Amino acid sequence: MITFILRRAGSLVLLLTAVSFITFTLFQLGPADPAAAACGQECTPERVAEARVALGMDQPFLVQYADYMRGLFSSRMIGAPGAQSVCEWPCLGKSFQTNENVADIIGRSLPYTLSMAVGALVLWTVSGVGLGLLAALRKGSPTDKFIVGAASVGVSLPIPVTGLFLLLVFVNQLHLLPFTTNEINSPFGPQGPLAWVANYLLPWIALAVLFSASYIRVTRTNMIETFGEDFIRTARAKGLTPRTVTFKHGVRAGITPVVTMLGMDIGLLLGGAVLTEQIFSVPGLGFTAVHAAISGDLPVTLAITMLAAFFVIVANVVVDLAYAAIDPRVRLQ
Amino acid sequence: MTQLHTHPRSDRGTPGPASDAFLEVRDLSVKFPTDDGVVSAVNGMDFSLERGKTLGIVGESGSGKSVTSQALMGLLKGTSAQVTGHALFQGKDLVTLPESAMRRLRGRNIGMIFQDPLSALHPFYTVGHQIAEAYLVHNKATKKQARAAAVDMLGRVGIPSPEQRYDEYPHHFSGGMRQRAMIAMALICEPELLIADEPTTALDVTVQAQILDLMSELQEETNSALILITHDLGVVAEVCDSVLVMYGGQCVESGPVDEIFYDTRHPYTLGLLNSMPTLNSPASRLNPIPGQPPSLLDLPKGCIFSARCDYADLAGDGVCASRRPDLVVEDGHGRRCHLSGPQILTIRNSR
Numbered sequence: 001m002i003t004f005i006l007r008r009a010g011s012l013v014l015l016l017t018a019v020s021f022i023t024f025t026l027f028q029l030g031p032a033d034p035a036a037a038a039c040g041q042e043c044t045p046e047r048v049a050e051a052r053v054a055l056g057m058d059q060p061f062l063v064q065y066a067d068y069m070r071g072l073f074s075s076r077m078i079g080a081p082g083a084q085s086v087c088e089w090p091c092l093g094k095s096f097q098t099n100e101n102v103a104d105i106i107g108r109s110l111p112y113t114l115s116m117a118v119g120a121l122v123l124w125t126v127s128g129v130g131l132g133l134l135a136a137l138r139k140g141s142p143t144d145k146f147i148v149g150a151a152s153v154g155v156s157l158p159i160p161v162t163g164l165f166l167l168l169v170f171v172n173q174l175h176l177l178p179f180t181t182n183e184i185n186s187p188f189g190p191q192g193p194l195a196w197v198a199n200y201l202l203p204w205i206a207l208a209v210l211f212s213a214s215y216i217r218v219t220r221t222n223m224i225e226t227f228g229e230d231f232i233r234t235a236r237a238k239g240l241t242p243r244t245v246t247f248k249h250g251v252r253a254g255i256t257p258v259v260t261m262l263g264m265d266i267g268l269l270l271g272g273a274v275l276t277e278q279i280f281s282v283p284g285l286g287f288t289a290v291h292a293a294i295s296g297d298l299p300v301t302l303a304i305t306m307l308a309a310f311f312v313i314v315a316n317v318v319v320d321l322a323y324a325a326i327d328p329r330v331r332l333q
Numbered sequence: 334m335t336q337l338h339t340h341p342r343s344d345r346g347t348p349g350p351a352s353d354a355f356l357e358v359r360d361l362s363v364k365f366p367t368d369d370g371v372v373s374a375v376n377g378m379d380f381s382l383e384r385g386k387t388l389g390i391v392g393e394s395g396s397g398k399s400v401t402s403q404a405l406m407g408l409l410k411g412t413s414a415q416v417t418g419h420a421l422f423q424g425k426d427l428v429t430l431p432e433s434a435m436r437r438l439r440g441r442n443i444g445m446i447f448q449d450p451l452s453a454l455h456p457f458y459t460v461g462h463q464i465a466e467a468y469l470v471h472n473k474a475t476k477k478q479a480r481a482a483a484v485d486m487l488g489r490v491g492i493p494s495p496e497q498r499y500d501e502y503p504h505h506f507s508g509g510m511r512q513r514a515m516i517a518m519a520l521i522c523e524p525e526l527l528i529a530d531e532p533t534t535a536l537d538v539t540v541q542a543q544i545l546d547l548m549s550e551l552q553e554e555t556n557s558a559l560i561l562i563t564h565d566l567g568v569v570a571e572v573c574d575s576v577l578v579m580y581g582g583q584c585v586e587s588g589p590v591d592e593i594f595y596d597t598r599h600p601y602t603l604g605l606l607n608s609m610p611t612l613n614s615p616a617s618r619l620n621p622i623p624g625q626p627p628s629l630l631d632l633p634k635g636c637i638f639s640a641r642c643d644y645a646d647l648a649g650d651g652v653c654a655s656r657r658p659d660l661v662v663e664d665g666h667g668r669r670c671h672l673s674g675p676q677i678l679t680i681r682n683s684r
Contacts, residue, residue, distance in 0.1 A: 230452040236408055237447075238467040238518065239440030249455055327457055328502045 008317045012310070017069075019309040020302060024065050027298050034096045034296035054080040055096055068093055068302070093299030095292075102303045105288060109272075109304075111185035113284035116276065117269040119200050120207035121262075127208060128215025129258060133251065135216065136223035147216060154213030163206040163279035170202060177201060180280045203280045207273060211265060219258055226254030252326065259322050267315030271308025354421065355558060356382040356526060361418035361428070363400050363409065363582075372629045374400040376582040376637075377418070379660060379667075384525060387552065387559040389569040389590070391605070392579035395626055398562045401579075402528045404428070405560075406445055407435035422526065441471040444519035446548075448531040450511035454503040460511075461487065461499030464518045471522045486517040490547060509540035513547065520551055527552065528560045533568060545572055566609055570594060578602045581627050581637035588666035598668045598677050601638045607684060636671065644680055648672050 035052040036043060052058050056067060056078070070076055071091030077084040078094050087094060092102035135147040170177045177198055184200075187193035226232065227250055235249040272286025281287075285304050292300035324330045363375040375397040382388050390398050403409050404416050410432045420427040422443070427435065439445075447453040455463055464486060465479035474482070480499065487495035490513040503511055512532060519527060529548065533541040549572055552559050561573060569576055570590065577587040578601065586599035597603050604622035624641035627633060635654040639645045645653040648671035660669045670677070 230447060230449065231455040233408060234447060234453045234515075234518075235455070236436075237406055237439055237445040238470065239436050239438070240466065240470050241436070244466075244470075252457055253455070329456055329504055 004320075005317075008320075012313050012317075015313055016306055016309060020069070020306050021065065023302050023305045024061075024068070024298075027296075027301070028061055030296075034298055037096065037296045050080070054083065068299070092303040095300050096297045097292075097295055097300075102299045105300055106285070106303060106307065109283060109285045109288045112182075112277070112282050113270060113272050113286065115185050115187075115196065115200050116203050116207070116273055116282060116284055117266070119197070119204040120211070120269065120273075121266060123204050124208035124212040124215060125262065128212035129219050129255070131212070132216040132219025133223055135220045136227065137246065139224055144220075148220070151213040151216040154209045155217070157209060159206055159210060159275040160279055162209050163203070163276060166202045166206055167280070180282055182281075182283055200282075203273075203276050203282060206279070207269075207276055215258060215261065218261060219255075222254040222257050223250065226250050229253070256323065256326055259326065260319055263315040263319030263322070264312070267312035268308070270311040270315075272304065354381045355384045355423065357419070357421040358405070359419040359421075361401065361404060361420055362416070363397070363404050364415045364417075366413055366415070367630075370630045373632055374414075374582050374629055375404065376632070378579075378582075378584055380577050380584065380587060382526075382558050382560065384558050385552075385556045386574045387549075387561060387572055389573035389576045390560060390562045390579060391564060391566060391569055391576060393564060393626055395629070396579040397582035398564075398579055399530055400582075402445070402530050402560065402562055405528060406439060406443060407432065410435060437471070440467050440519075440524070441522045442524050443526045443528065444522070444524035446512075446515050446519045446527065446529040446532045449535045450508065450515045451503060451535075453515060454511060456503060459500050459502055460506060460514045461501075464514065464521055467518050468521045482521060483517070486521045487514065489551070490514070490517045490520075491543075492517070508536050509543065512536060512540075512544050516544070516548065516551070520555070523555050524557060526558045526560070528562070530562045531564070532561070533565070534563070541568070548572070566605065578605070581632060582629065583637060583669060584660060584667065585638060585670070586666075586668045587660075587662075592666050596666070597681060598666065598674070599670050600642050600644050600672070600677075600680065603681060603684065604641075636669075644672060644676070647676055647680075 033048075035048050035055055035057055039047045039051040056064055059067070067076065071087060071089070071093060073089070074091075075089045076087055076091050078087045078091075079085050085094075087101060088103075090103055092106070094101055095105060131147050131151075135144040138144045167179075171179050180199055180203065184191055184196050187196040189196065231253070232245060232249055235245045240249070270285075272284055272289055274286035274290055276282070277284045277287040278290065285307065289301060289304040291297075292304070358378055358380050361375060361378040362373070365372040365374060378397075378401055380388065390401065392398050400409075400414075404414075405420055405422075405427055407427055407430065409416055416428050418428060422438070425434075425438070427438075430438070454460065458466075461480065461483050464483040465476070468474065468479045468482045469476070472479070472482075484495045484499050487498060492498050492510060492513055498506075498510075503514070506514060512535075516532075527548075532548065533544050536544060545568060548559065548561075551557075559572075561568070563569060573590045575588060576590050576593040578585050578593070578599065580601050586593065586597070586602045588596075593602060594606065597606060601622070607620050608622060610619055622641055627637055627640065633639060633654070635652070635656055636642070636645070636658050639653040642653065652671050656671075658669045658671045660667050672680075
């Protein structure tokens with residue numbers, strides 16, 4: 001167990017190094033000039049050069065990268081010589097645009113992304129696994145065909161379509177829900193949990209429609225396969241109740257692929273649901289990352305990319321641990 | 334009042350066999366509707382079984398052995414399978430019994446052992462837990478009592494240090510030990526009828542004999558009836574009291590085990606016996622029955638075996654191809670063949 005965690009921590013470090021280096025390199029190769037973007041309108045070549053020094057972009061590529069990475073381990077100084085400021089540990093750099101500490105930007109965006117992810121996750125897991133199981137139990141029936149059909153539609157609807165449709169119907173026409181506001185980013189805020197749910201319900205549904213469709217299909221396929229296993233026949237031959245046969249013997253064995261999917265999707269979603277956040281104007285990590293990338297804000301883009309990679313890798317470790325808990329044949333080495 | 338209960342069917346004048354027998358199967362048929370047509374897996378099975386006795390059901394793959402056993406267990410309820418006929422078990426018709434009542438019989442009154450114990454045991458639960466689970470569902474008992482019963486049962490089926498092995502998973506067990514655990518699971522509620530569906534097929538030969546001995550031993554202890562489904566005639570000769578030979582979902586010959594082996598009265602059974610290698614036969618090749626079993630989607634109008642039968646012409650008038658023979662029982666020995674007794678005798682002696 002300890003060996004397993006240590007090995008996974010090691011690969012985490014290696015992967016994050018690789019991800020950060022690739023992002024850094026891509027930025028250098030890209031056409032965007034952060035210095036030109038940072039110096040704003042009415043820019044003279046002199047001011048661009050000044051900005052370049054202030055951002056540290058006059059340094060060789062590898063020096064820049066090493067400087068940036070050093071900030072992950074200790075505080076460092078940032079800025080042009082003579083106008084330097086302290087970047088406290090953990091230093092993810094300062095925004096080229098606002099000079100704000102990137103760690104603060106992430107700290108500000110993360111609650112929005114978490115709010116989006118948590119609700120959507122619950123919604124699509126419950127609906128996806130529930131409907132998939134129902135379809136598997138009623139295989140071949142009209143119920144099954146309807147669910148499979150709905151899943152095919154759901155999986156082919158792009159987020160912008162569902163998102164805008166939901167906004168149009170529930171906010172613009174029916175006035176059932178408020179337009180998403182930036183003031184609510186936690187169920188424990190002053191507005192209370194109900195306002196939080198109302199604020200994020202539409203983005204949750206938009207995400208859930210897309211995700212639950214594939215969960216329905218994976219759950220259905222795997223449960224049908226599991227219900228055909230010999231050990232299910234044994235369970236019935238013992239005289240166990242249908243409920244015990246279905247859930248204790250069936251679902252536990254057939255659910256492992258769903259756990260894998262769930263781990264991956266949680267990781268991805270925590271890195272920011274880019275499209276959904278755009279459409280519902282939720283200033284989460286995805287929203288922030290897109291704006292940073294467009295404006296050539298390297299430190300912000302880099303930090304969010306690394307954070308997303310971190311979440312995906314950690315989610316994978318959690319999946320492996322969950323596997324070991326579900327299936328006794330899996331032993332962590 | 335009591336009589337009414339003993340003979341409910343005959344008193345009401347409804348058609349159906351008398352229910353005195355421990356297990357009485359009459360005209361049992363199973364059909365599966367598929368996209369390609371109706372698969373007739375079992376076509377009118379008749380047999381009966383007394384307590385304490387062992388019936389062997391033999392036949393090739395696809396002859397309907399397993400489907401018959403699953404129909405008896407009620408495992409086909411809730412599927413697309415159409416089960417018709419009667420299977421009276423201690424007066425209850427297993428064919429018409431609703432699933433909820435059938436569920437209470439399963440495991441408690443009728444136990445079942447499957448072919449491949451690795452896939453038949455749940456990989457995620459300990460062996461002991463799975464046995465205790467079978468005990469708990471039919472007995473009012475605490476988990477502790479169920480554990481004690483399961484440990485005791487594991488010991489009875491010959492698993493060493495059962496207290497420790499209780500907490501191990503199926504993948505920790507060897508093939509033979511797994512089948513012993515399977516037997517423990519099937520017998521924990523001491524069912525009166527045990528159905529073993531090829532219980533030794535997945536095991537190696539030395540373990541096969543141990544498992545068969547164990548089953549016979551436990552059967553004697555509990556005086557239960559055993560239906561042993563197998564395609565191994567050696568196994569049949571060793572443990573069965575009577576034998577039923579199946580072909581194309583029908584019983585082609587049935588009777589006491591000695592008669593089936595030494596007074597064979599059906600060409601198919603003769604073919605089966607002839608295909609068994611013997612230690613002292615000089616031939617280096619096996620003698621299979623030529624041809625393939627018939628498609629269950631489209632069974633021949635006449636005798637199901639006629640297409641592969643070497644002697645179909647002997648009966649004359651093409652009767653073998655045009656009319657399906659009935660199962661004729663004489664002195665407890667039944668056969669489904671148009672050939673006359675003397676004709677069979679001639680064929681047998683010519684081999």
